[in-house]
Amino acid sequence: MKSHVWRPLYVVIAFVVALLVFRFFYVPNDFGSGKRGFMYSFHRKSNEMEWKNQAAKYGTSGRERMHEYCSACHSNVVTVRTEKLHGIIPCEDCHGPAMNHPEKPEKLNIDRSRELCLRCHTSLPYTTSERHRIPGINPKTHNTGAECVKCHNPHNPSMEGMK
Amino acid sequence: MERREFLKKCILVVAGASVPISALTLIDPKKVLAANPDIQWAFLVDTNKCVGCGFCVKACKTENDVPFDANVSRTWVERYVYTKDDKRYVDSPKAALYGYTEARVDLGRGEFKEIDPKNVGKAFFVPKLCNHCSSPACTQVCPVGATYKTDDGVVLVDRTWCIGCGYCIMACPYGARFFHPVAKVVDKCTFCYHRLSKGLESACVNACPFKARRMGNIHDPEDPITKIIMNERVGVLKDEFGTKPQAFYIGLAQEVR
Numbered sequence: 001m002k003s004h005v006w007r008p009l010y011v012v013i014a015f016v017v018a019l020l021v022f023r024f025f026y027v028p029n030d031f032g033s034g035k036r037g038f039m040y041s042f043h044r045k046s047n048e049m050e051w052k053n054q055a056a057k058y059g060t061s062g063r064e065r066m067h068e069y070c071s072a073c074h075s076n077v078v079t080v081r082t083e084k085l086h087g088i089i090p091c092e093d094c095h096g097p098a099m100n101h102p103e104k105p106e107k108l109n110i111d112r113s114r115e116l117c118l119r120c121h122t123s124l125p126y127t128t129s130e131r132h133r134i135p136g137i138n139p140k141t142h143n144t145g146a147e148c149v150k151c152h153n154p155h156n157p158s159m160e161g162m163k
Numbered sequence: 164m165e166r167r168e169f170l171k172k173c174i175l176v177v178a179g180a181s182v183p184i185s186a187l188t189l190i191d192p193k194k195v196l197a198a199n200p201d202i203q204w205a206f207l208v209d210t211n212k213c214v215g216c217g218f219c220v221k222a223c224k225t226e227n228d229v230p231f232d233a234n235v236s237r238t239w240v241e242r243y244v245y246t247k248d249d250k251r252y253v254d255s256p257k258a259a260l261y262g263y264t265e266a267r268v269d270l271g272r273g274e275f276k277e278i279d280p281k282n283v284g285k286a287f288f289v290p291k292l293c294n295h296c297s298s299p300a301c302t303q304v305c306p307v308g309a310t311y312k313t314d315d316g317v318v319l320v321d322r323t324w325c326i327g328c329g330y331c332i333m334a335c336p337y338g339a340r341f342f343h344p345v346a347k348v349v350d351k352c353t354f355c356y357h358r359l360s361k362g363l364e365s366a367c368v369n370a371c372p373f374k375a376r377r378m379g380n381i382h383d384p385e386d387p388i389t390k391i392i393m394n395e396r397v398g399v400l401k402d403e404f405g406t407k408p409q410a411f412y413i414g415l416a417q418e419v420r
Contacts, residue, residue, distance in 0.1 A: 036311075036314070040298065040303065040312045041314075044324055047322075047324070052360040053357065056355075057225060057366075088373070090372065093370055119262030120214055122262075122265070125266060126244075131214040
């Protein structure tokens with residue numbers, strides 16, 4: 001072949017070699033395909049561990065186990081409070097994430113806001129939804145601006161439990 | 164010893180020696196399963212039980228450090244309202260982070276639609292999240308190999324490897340992906356992979372008071388979630404896309420996609 005063919009070819013070959021060298025040093029060597037093959041799972045293997053090692057914030061899973069978890073220290077209140085209607089709500093929904101609670105956070109940040117109660121207890125005209133079975137109020141007329149917990153006891157929400 | 168005899172015995176010895184010791188011990192399937200757990204995580208949503216409280220969204224954003232005020236979320240709850248004069252409205256204000264505290268429907272761009280309570284035919288709430296498809300469109304399109312499906316069936320994003328091009332956001336038929344405003348990479352539901360590997364339930368499953376959200380190992384026939392998926396009438400979203408979603412819905416309406 002003549003040199004006018006070879007010269008641009010050298011440039012191309014040099015480019016490919018440079019690319020391969022760059023790739024050799026830049027791409028982590030744990031890159032590979034999982035069980036799902038190249039199309040769905042071509043990835044850096046160590047990233048799975050990075051996701052697994054993230055710290056969890058919310059505590060024990062499931063509301064039954066959560067009640068057990070909380071009652072390990074707060075047994076006197078938890079057993080009483082979980083028998084009532086609101087016993088289906090996991091403690092952490094209102095009391096905040098409590099993964100390493102006695103140490104960090106030392107004190108839980110309890111959400112006592114009106115907005116928290118209104119998530120379920122706003123009256124919506126949806127007769128076909130489960131929402132309809134929850135007692136609801138109109139937030140625009142029902143003691144506007146007042147915190148619900150001033151009158152209602154969230155751990156004993158029946159009318160007898162009114163403060 | 165004759166040559167024929169000798170060869171016969173040789174074959175017998177070689178055949179006996181080639182049987183591994185493990186082949187002679189009885190195999191306990193439970194032990195095998197424990198040593199080599201074949202896990203495929205699947206999600207089950209019971210739309211009949213959802214009341215739209217949004218505790219799942221709140222828990223998800225807290226657990227996974229997704230900014231509260233940004234208009235992005237790994238999971239969200241949709242509200243469907245059908246009127247008696249056959250109009251259909253769907254909304255999900257702030258991904259239902261603060262629940263549904265108003266009867267009016269958010270049409271977007273600051274417009275709202277008041278619906279006469281007497282005109283409401285049926286209404287329901289549908290929780291949504293990444294479907295962790297068996298054949299995910301999003302992982303196919305990634306040009307750098309940053310998003311992938313793990314062997315136990317979870318679709319993850321490699322944050323150090325993602326270049327933020329957004330192809331996967333476009334490819335996902337369910338709108339489950341978004342650009343994380345703080346991490347500056349694509350973010351999505353991980354099924355709380357860090358919690359699953361610690362033996363905990365994902366944050367949204369954990370937070371749901373009504374058990375509308377549940378999770379299980381679909382490869383374990385004894386798992387209660389698997390039993391429901393196998394025996395009851397469940398549906399998946401956008402089956403026609405061929406992505407084989409792994410989030411199953413009880414009580415799915417045709418309008419929910």
